[in-house]
Amino acid sequence: MWHFPLINPKQLFDLEHYADHVLEEIEEYRTAESKVEEAKEVVDVLHAAETLVRKYFERNPDVTFEEVRDGIIKKNKDRSYYDY
Secondary structure (H helix, E strand, C coil), X not given: CCCCCCCCCCCCCCHHHHHHHHHHHHHHHHCCCCHHHHHHHHHHHHHHHHHHHHXXXXXXXXXXXXXXXXXXXXXXXXXXXXXX
């Protein structure tokens, strides 16, 4: 289900650190100077966001990723965001 390996579990940063890293990667994407660099940075955004999501649910086991994801899909489907 995940695109990337989970980062070293010994890195015990707080969730704000991971959220800040997502923002840093977005800024690197915005300032990329070539299509190749832009492509790398947009995938880095995905990696940073995925790490934040995984760490969030790892630290909050009372709620599951799947139930939240399914709720978001339903909400967006109800808003006609999807073509199916």
